[in-house]
Amino acid sequence: MNKLKKYRYYGYLFSSGLVALMSLLGEFVQRYFNPTNLVMLYLLAVIISANLWGRGPSIFTAVISVITFDFLFVPPRFTLTVADTQYLLTFAGLLVVGIVISELASKMRERAIEARNREVQTVALYDLSRDLAGALSLEKAVQVILFHIKKISDSDLTVYLREGESVKSWNSGPSRPEDEHEITVVSQILCGERAGKSKAGLFAESGFRYVPMRASGKIIGVISFGQDENNELGPEKVRMLEAIANQAALAIERIKLLEENRQIELLHEKEKLHSALLSSISHDLKTPLVSITGSLSSLLRKEKKLALSVRQELIETAYEESVRMNRYVGHLLDMARIEAGALKVNYQPCDLREIIGVALEELKERLNGRQVRVEISKEIGEVSVDFFLMTKVLVNIIDNAAKYSPPDSSIEIVAKTENGYLEIRVIDHGYGIPARDLERVFDKFYRVEKTGHVQGTGLGLSICRGIVELHGGRIWIESKENIGTSVIINIPVNRAGVKLP
Amino acid sequence: MKRHVKKRLKALVVDDEKSIRRFLTAALSSYGYDVLEAENAGKAIELFFSFHPDILILDLGLPDIDGIEVIRKVREKASTPIIILSVREDETDKIAALDAGADDYLTKPFHIEELLARLRAVLRRGSSWEQTGIFRCADLSVDFDRRLVEVKGTEVHLTPTEYDILRLLIRNEGRVVTHQQILREIWNKDESFEGVDHLLRVTISNLRNKIEPNPERPAFIITEPGVGYRLRSGI
Numbered sequence: 001m002n003k004l005k006k007y008r009y010y011g012y013l014f015s016s017g018l019v020a021l022m023s024l025l026g027e028f029v030q031r032y033f034n035p036t037n038l039v040m041l042y043l044l045a046v047i048i049s050a051n052l053w054g055r056g057p058s059i060f061t062a063v064i065s066v067i068t069f070d071f072l073f074v075p076p077r078f079t080l081t082v083a084d085t086q087y088l089l090t091f092a093g094l095l096v097v098g099i100v101i102s103e104l105a106s107k108m109r110e111r112a113i114e115a116r117n118r119e120v121q122t123v124a125l126y127d128l129s130r131d132l133a134g135a136l137s138l139e140k141a142v143q144v145i146l147f148h149i150k151k152i153s154d155s156d157l158t159v160y161l162r163e164g165e166s167v168k169s170w171n172s173g174p175s176r177p178e179d180e181h182e183i184t185v186v187s188q189i190l191c192g193e194r195a196g197k198s199k200a201g202l203f204a205e206s207g208f209r210y211v212p213m214r215a216s217g218k219i220i221g222v223i224s225f226g227q228d229e230n231n232e233l234g235p236e237k238v239r240m241l242e243a244i245a246n247q248a249a250l251a252i253e254r255i256k257l258l259e260e261n262r263q264i265e266l267l268h269e270k271e272k273l274h275s276a277l278l279s280s281i282s283h284d285l286k287t288p289l290v291s292i293t294g295s296l297s298s299l300l301r302k303e304k305k306l307a308l309s310v311r312q313e314l315i316e317t318a319y320e321e322s323v324r325m326n327r328y329v330g331h332l333l334d335m336a337r338i339e340a341g342a343l344k345v346n347y348q349p350c351d352l353r354e355i356i357g358v359a360l361e362e363l364k365e366r367l368n369g370r371q372v373r374v375e376i377s378k379e380i381g382e383v384s385v386d387f388f389l390m391t392k393v394l395v396n397i398i399d400n401a402a403k404y405s406p407p408d409s410s411i412e413i414v415a416k417t418e419n420g421y422l423e424i425r426v427i428d429h430g431y432g433i434p435a436r437d438l439e440r441v442f443d444k445f446y447r448v449e450k451t452g453h454v455q456g457t458g459l460g461l462s463i464c465r466g467i468v469e470l471h472g473g474r475i476w477i478e479s480k481e482n483i484g485t486s487v488i489i490n491i492p493v494n495r496a497g498v499k500l501p
Numbered sequence: 502m503k504r505h506v507k508k509r510l511k512a513l514v515v516d517d518e519k520s521i522r523r524f525l526t527a528a529l530s531s532y533g534y535d536v537l538e539a540e541n542a543g544k545a546i547e548l549f550f551s552f553h554p555d556i557l558i559l560d561l562g563l564p565d566i567d568g569i570e571v572i573r574k575v576r577e578k579a580s581t582p583i584i585i586l587s588v589r590e591d592e593t594d595k596i597a598a599l600d601a602g603a604d605d606y607l608t609k610p611f612h613i614e615e616l617l618a619r620l621r622a623v624l625r626r627g628s629s630w631e632q633t634g635i636f637r638c639a640d641l642s643v644d645f646d647r648r649l650v651e652v653k654g655t656e657v658h659l660t661p662t663e664y665d666i667l668r669l670l671i672r673n674e675g676r677v678v679t680h681q682q683i684l685r686e687i688w689n690k691d692e693s694f695e696g697v698d699h700l701l702r703v704t705i706s707n708l709r710n711k712i713e714p715n716p717e718r719p720a721f722i723i724t725e726p727g728v729g730y731r732l733r734s735g736i
Contacts, residue, residue, distance in 0.1 A: 349698070353706065357719050358724050360718050361724075391726060
């Protein structure tokens with residue numbers, strides 16, 4: 001407000017100065033010209049004033065020009081009396097022309113300002129829509145909106161958005177305590193209860209001003225402005241804010257729709273995955289059952305007629321398949337526990353050698369005399385891990401190493417600690433894993449295609465990853481086809497306080 | 502087995518699953534046991550005190566009372582060997598059962614050979630080393646009278662604690678010995694605490710280094726995760 005007043009005041013001051021300047025110029029040239037012609041100088045002052053400072057100062061210029069001209073140049077000079085009445089016509093001419101020029105020039109000026117404003121607005125709205133198009137999340141979109149409104153108004157802003165039944169808010173400035181009245185007004189606007197009282201789309205109440213955000217005929221949010229005495233919102237800015245609010249509303253609507261779409265897609269994907277899992281599980285569970293029931297029913301019906309070797313064969317099949325099924329069910333249960341978050345890590349100081357020993361003991365039958373070299377570096381003291389879970393991890397990994405390498409090749413287990421991390425490497429000299437499968441082998445039910453003949457649950461490595469991650473560690477695979485595979489476990493063991501002497 | 506057993510031993514099998522009782526009865530009968538069956542704790546206690554079986558094979562998850570209660574009731578009056586069958590992988594259940602007086606445990610599903618080995622271990626009365634004073638198993642020999650431990654005929658020097666633990670494990674050959682039992686017997690500690698637990702793990706590790714042919718894959722001293730150790734029998 002003050003700034004504007006000052007600006008006007010300067011307009012008048014400069015106009016007076018301009019008239020003085022023209023008078024000085026007139027003084028120099030008056031001996032060469034007829035006084036009537038000096039009027040042109042004053043008209044020039046009016047034109048300049050109208051262009052630079054608008055209507056008021058230019059009319060003021062026209063009036064003081066007439067007075068000054070009369071006083072300075074119309075004989076008798078330095079009086080306001082006029083000897084020759086024909087000068088009255090000159091005065092009237094100067095005044096009328098001056099006022100007309102003021103009108104025209106100031107209109108032109110206003111239009112230019114308006115056009116400039118419109119351009120600024122257009123650019124601002126364009127920038128806003130460009131930034132909003134780039135915003136893919138609600139959070140980002142709100143930040144963009146706050147940023148762009150900030151460019152127009154310095155006041156404290158809050159954006160309220162309807163989120164289902166509740167209202168979520170974002171604040172531009174430092175967080176401030178929630179104003180209860182503000183919340184009430186916002187929720188009333190959101191409910192459409194204040195539609196009637198709206199004046200040019202803006203609600204003003206007890207220091208706060210509210211701009212509703214409308215998209216497809218609904219109010220989806222409200223932008224509120226805090227108190228700010230130095231900054232009055234002119235109609236231009238109100239229109240601009242409305243435009244921003246509506247564009248923002250559209251963008252938010254779009255993001256919400258996108259989000260919904262994504263959710264639906266995700267659900268779809270999940271359902272597809274579930275049915276794939278289900279068919280995989282039922283297949284893997286049924287296969288051993290088929291062998292078991294087949295073998296046992298043959299024995300049951302024709303035991304007497306079967307040759308001893310056949311009987312033995314059938315019994316072995318049934319036994320092996322039931323062992324396999326037990327392992328499979330165990331894996332499923334482990335996986336279910338990990339996914340349900342029901343697996344708790346029971347940290348206890350452990351001798352790593354003992355864990356490896358127990359794992360190898362459990363695998364004794366499946367390793368079938370295979371050479372396993374264990375190399376545990378001396379500086380490893382006791383490590384704080386879950387004995388059972390780490391045993392499970394090693395059983396799975398060593399079992400894989402044995403399955404995917406020739407029976408006569410050796411397996412190495414190398415362990416060391418480095419920077420508070422325990423690293424265990426299980427190395428085989430087997431078929432290797434193609435690079436494209438390296439990450440996917442940790443996915444549930446994934447098996448490397450080439451090795452389709454190997455029996456497994458496809459769950460082992462995902463269980464391992466689940467357990468290692470529960471320990472806050474990482475597991476990954478380094479592999480070269482036809483050279484071998486290393487599975488590396490890396491877990492923090494800083495919890496371990498004690499060291500073996 | 503039949504060779505060693507003079508008279509047929511009586512076994513009481515307690516499990517609420519009929520199929521499990523059925524297969525245990527079939528298997529144990531063929532190995533020379535007379536088998537009694539009970540499907541719940543009430544029946545089990547009734548049968549136990551009227552027939553006085555030689556061994557009790559007990560499932561922990563029973564429909565009426567917890568199996569651990571059955572162990573306590575039996576232990577009030579009898580020292581009959583008890584083997585626990587459990588589907589639970591949780592070691593605290595096993596420890597609770599062993600604390601209540603059970604002699605050993607098996608996690609379902611199990612191999613019948615494992616059950617028979619457990620039965621042999623808990624039923625063993627007077628092993629040969631108790632008469633001769635010398636325990637032999639594969640390359641390991643322990644002469645209790647001379648406190649002499651040899652691996653492949655070479656003397657191995659054990660610290661007194663290592664020797665005591667080895668002797669405790671040999672005395673319980675084939676049976677699980679809980680951490681608690683070892684701490685009580687060797688260190689006279691009733692409560693396990695970090696310092697002693699650590700000492701136990703270190704001693705076992707050192708003992709393995711001295712007597713195991715390959716300490717990375719122990720052949721004698723087997724770890725029972727979370728429960729204790731077991732000296733493997735019949736190598």
